[in-house]
Amino acid sequence: MLPKSRILQVGKMGNLSLDKYTVVRILPKSRSANEFLHYKKKPMQPRINPQKTCFLLTAGIFLAGVVLVRLRLLGLPLERDEGEYAYMAQQLLQGILPYTEAHSMKFPGIYFAYAGVLAIFGQSPVAIHLSLLFVNLATAFLLFLLGRNLLGLSAGVAAGVSFGVLTLSPALQGVWANSEHFVLLPAIGGILLLRTAQDRPARFFFSGLLLGCALLIKQHAIFFCLFGVMYLGFRVVTQPQLFKKPFLGCGLFAAGGLAPVIFIALLYGVTGNFSDFWFCTVQYATEYVAMTSPDSGFANFKYNFAQILESNFPILWLSLLGLASMAWRKEVGQEYLFLIGFFVCSFLAITPGLYFRPHYFLLWAPALSLLAGAGFASLVSISSPRLKTVVPVAILTLALGLSVLMQKEFFFTLPVIKATRLIYGLNAFPESLEVAQYIRDHSQKTDKIAVLGSEPQIHFYSQRKSATRHLYMYPLMEKHTYARQMQAEMMQEIEEAQPKFIVVVNLSGFWVSPGSSPTLKDWAQDYLNSEYEISGVVDILSHEETIYKWDERGYLPQSRYHLLIYKRKI
C-alpha cells in the first residue's frame, strides 16, 4: 500500500501523461517527483555554467576575505563583555554556577557556550575569536540556506556573503565574540527548520529547541521566538493543507522552546540558587531596560546606526532595494511577508532598553542580509539577459567591495592593539593582559582580587576569583532601586574577602557619574589608604603609549586614563 502523500505527489504529474503507478515504481524511495523531473533533465544541461561559476567565485572570494580578516584579528584583546563571559565560563568549568559568585543580568546560555569554547579551544583570546569565526561562518551558511529556500540560489548566496561582510564591520564591533553572534546561530537554525518543517514532527521540536536556546543566550532573542510563533501560526491558518496534525506541530514547537528554559529553572531550583538567578536576570534586568528615556533612545539609535550606515551603505542600500522590490516582484509575495516579519522582529530584538549599542545591531544583520539578497535578486531580474554573467558579479562586487574598501584599514592593516584603540579608545583592554600577568606572578591561585571598574577580563586572564559578586561598576552607579543595596554589598564583600590585589580603574572619571552619590568612591579611598599600598601604575598616555610602573613608589599618573594596582599591606 502506497502512503497517501506519495500518491498525491504523483497525481500532480498528470499533465505529463505518465501513468502514476509507473512513476512510483521508477522513483527511488527518497526522491520526490520534482527531483525526478530534474534528474531527467540533467543530461541536457551543460556541465559548467559560466554565469553561476563566476558569481560563486566572486562570492567565494569575499567569504575567503572574511575568513582571512577574522584570522588576522584572532589575537584582539578581550573587551569587557567578552571578559565577563570568559570569566563566568572559567568559573563554570570549575563547577561554579553563574550568579552564585558573580552577578550578571544576561541569561546563562552565553556562559555555557563560552565554557564549551574554553574547554575545546583553550582559555585565551585567540581561542575565543577562533570559535567566533566558526559560529559566524555557520550562521552565514544557515542564512544562505534560508535565503535559497526563500528567494533562490543567487539571493541565498548574496545574503550569506553580505552577512559575513556586514558582521565583520567595526561599526558593529563584529570581530569581538559578543553574545549576539551566539544568539544568531541557533535562532537562524530554528527559523530555517521551522520554514522547512511541514509534516516532520522532529523539525518542529528542534526548531523550538533552537529558538529556546537562543533565548537562553540573551533575553533579546525573545523576538526571534515571537517571530517563530507568528510564522507558525500564520502558516497553520493560511496553508492548512500542508499540516496534517497542526496541533501536534505547534505543541512540539512549544515543548522544544520551553525545554531549555525549564531545564535552567530546574537547575537553579535544585541547586538552591533560583533567587540569585531571578534577581539578576529578571528583577535587575527589568530595572535596567527601563532606565533610558525615549529621547535618549532615539539619540542612541541615530548615533550608532549612522556609523553602521556610513561604513556599510552599499549593503544596506541593497537591503532597502530588497524591501522596495516587493512592489514589482509579485511572484514571491508570501516570501516577502516572511522577510518583512523577520525584519520587524529582528529590529525589535535590538530595542530592549533603548541602548542600541553597536553590537546589538548584529541581531538585525540576518534580516538586513536577507533583504540585501532580495535586492540583489531583483536587480538581476530586471537586467538585460545579454548581461547575465556580468551583472550579478558586478552588483556583488560593488556592494561588498565598497563596504570592504571603506573599512580596509581596520580589516587589513591595523595591528590588533591599534584596531582595539580605534573602536574602544583608551579603554584598558590591551593593558588588562599585563596587569593580569603581574597579579598572577605575585599571588597564589587561591588569592582573590577585586576590580573597582568594569574590567572582568582581568579576572579571566589572571585566573583569580573576584572578591565581590559585582564584576561591573555600571549597575552600582546607575539610577535604579537596587543601586545602593549593590554598593553596600560590594563594600561588605570586599572587606570580608580581603583581596590580595585591588585594581582601581580610572578612565576619565569612568565609574563615578556626576549625578550619583560618591559613597563608594569615599569608601574606596578610605579603605585603600588604610589597608593597601600602590604596587603598580598603568598610565595610558595615548593610543600608542602606555607607561607601566611596577613596585616603584612615587610615580604619579599623568593621564586621566590610568589604572592603580593596590596590594594588601602585610
Added chain:
Amino acid sequence: MRTVSSLFLVVVVTFLGYWLVLDERKHSKAIAYTQRGDVLSELKRYDEAIEHYRQAINIKSNYVEAYNNLANALGKKGKIKESIAYYNEAIRFKSDYAEAYNNLGIALSGLGQFEEAIEQYQKALEINPDLFQAHNSLAILLARQGDFSGAIEHYQQAITFYPGFAKAHNNLGSALAGQGRFEEAMVHFKKALSIDPNYIDARKNLELARSLLR
C-alpha cells in the same frame, strides 16, 4: 504605480540616511570639542575651554552639554550673568535637564536672587529627586529664609542619598540647633567630623552646641 512609489521611497530613505550620516559626523565633532573643553576646564584653563565649548555649539547648535559646560566655565571666570543665559539655553533645548536647573540655581543664588534660585532647585529635584547637591543647596536657602523644618527635610534627603556628605551633616546640625534641638545637632556635627576630621566649622559648631546645652 506601486513600482514608482517604491522607488520614490528608496530615494527618500537614501537621502534620510545621507542626512543621518552628516548629522552624526557633526555630533561626533561637537562631542570631541566638548570633551577637550572638559579637560581644559579641569586644568583651570577656562578661556581655552570656553573657546572649545563655543566651537561645539557652532557645529551643533542644540548640544545641551556644551551649553551647560560653557556656562560652568563662564561662572568660574566670574561671568555669572552670561552663564545664566547659557544655562537657560541648555534648558530651552532639554527641558528635563536636572543638572542645568541645579547649576542655574547656584548661579542665581550667587547673584543674590534667592527666590528664583529656590524655584530652579525645586525644578531640578522634581526631575531628579536623587540630586543630593540640589537638596543641600535648597536647604541652605530655606534655612536662610527661616524655614528650618523645610531645610531639615532637604538636608536629611541629601544625607540619605549621600551619607558621607560632611557639609550636609554640618548644615543639618546648624538647622537643628536653630530650632533648639542641640542634642540632635551634636550627633550631626560629630558625624561631619568623623567623615572629615579637619572640618573646622563642624568642630566649632559642636563646641558651641555643647556649651549651649550646658
